[in-house]
Amino acid sequence: MMSKHKLFLLRHGEGAWNRENRFCSWVDQKLSENGVIEAQQCGQLLQDRGYKFDHVFTSILSRSIQTAWLVLQAMDQEWVPITKSWRLNERHYGALIGLNRAEMALNHGEEQVKLWRRSYDITPPPIDESHPYFAEIYNDRRYNTCDVPIEELPKTESLKEVLDRLLPYWNNVIVPEIKSGRTVLISAHGNSCRALLKHLEGISDTDIVNVTLPTGIPVLLELDENLKPVKPRELLGDQAKIQTAIKNVENQGKVNLGNKS
Template sequence: MAKYRLVLLRHGEGAWTKENRFCSWVDQKLSSDGIKEAQNCGKHLKALGFEFDLVFTSVLSRSIQTAWLILEEMGQEWVPIQSSWRLNERHYGALIGLNRAEMALNHGEEQVKIWRRSYDVTPPPISESHPYYAEIYNDRRYKCSDVSQENLPKAESLKDVLDRLLPYWNEKIVPELKSGKMILISAHGNSSRALLKHASLMRTSSMSPSPLVCPYFLNLMRTCTLWALTSFWVIKKLSKLPSKKWKIKGK
């Protein structure tokens, strides 16, 4: 029986992280700390003996840069990388660029929490007058995407993220996993949450022993601690990983 292997990670710290601003689809590169986080992650993965066959990223620089730095530290720069907007961070609409503390003052902490953490509540959409609208929608990376520009999201709930991510997961990633490849996905906080929800990498009562997957999620903004999401364990010593295997959804 095939053993599917997947490492999913959130990119390192971005330039807006310390300012606590909604970065979303604004293309920010890693901060100096984020670069170190990605490099340390690569060192940890190399020490654990991970050998990747294929890497998936979003089209945002912080996701791609994280993957580059990790592969460089591992001596695996040759590994192919495929990038898609469908792995992008959640589109926060009109909230993009705003400070979360200021948002809480203007709209209340509860409303901001709902926008950020609910599954199916969408924030106000971005308008053409928004200061980052042109920067996002005139970017050539989206003119080369698999959907027309007018069909790109203007705001998303977590459910919306999952809906736009699933075609890519089913058509591109799952077949590579089933072929036996070791896959690394360098994504974002919310695209990771959506993918984990669908793939059932988190512990549920409906887990089946077949087919198998060994999933791990690395949050580089938490000192590269390796989380085994099958049981919400935090692995303090990265050399001691759990051996549990879980079902993976997909075609």
């Protein structure tokens, strides 16, 4: 089958809470120093391979937007339009937001933490007004810009619910851009990218548990005219380093991890 469209997915560069191994979710975090370097190196890699973008989509969280800026700057493509939507936000981890994954594994078991982090349809406990980050999230005026009232925004999400809120935006906004012949980069988050991969590649509810995306590594999807993949996804870059990075992400939910990035 012939490849007609190239789509690039990118989990943002490392943020401070990635380094601290905490559930970041909808708490707004800037990139760490290492995250800035990851984004710049990603842009340089894409530049070296001759890729050119026509439109970039991000969430409304700073780490996603910063990553897009740094990638475009490294590619000498700062002029490329960027469109932001809450529908590309990271998964809402509810009451787990701010907690350390390794400590959670110690208290609840590694298997439970893996289910909370990776499963398709298991939803963590919802956030409520007593949560230390509730006000910081829901009083943030960025959420007044959404296409739903602030009181209807999620208080927790499974990966399935991430896909449910992402799909209308994908179908109505991003798909027409791709089908018109534009090359699109989606600079988003681990779970919004995983949800989209599940949809595009037809990954089963069970197998999606084992799909891991490291920070700052671009994923190339080659699609036919119906936006079906014509070959397996390709994580671009040094494959040995990518496998190490994937292992580090997978280890974040294990006991006695320390501060793995």
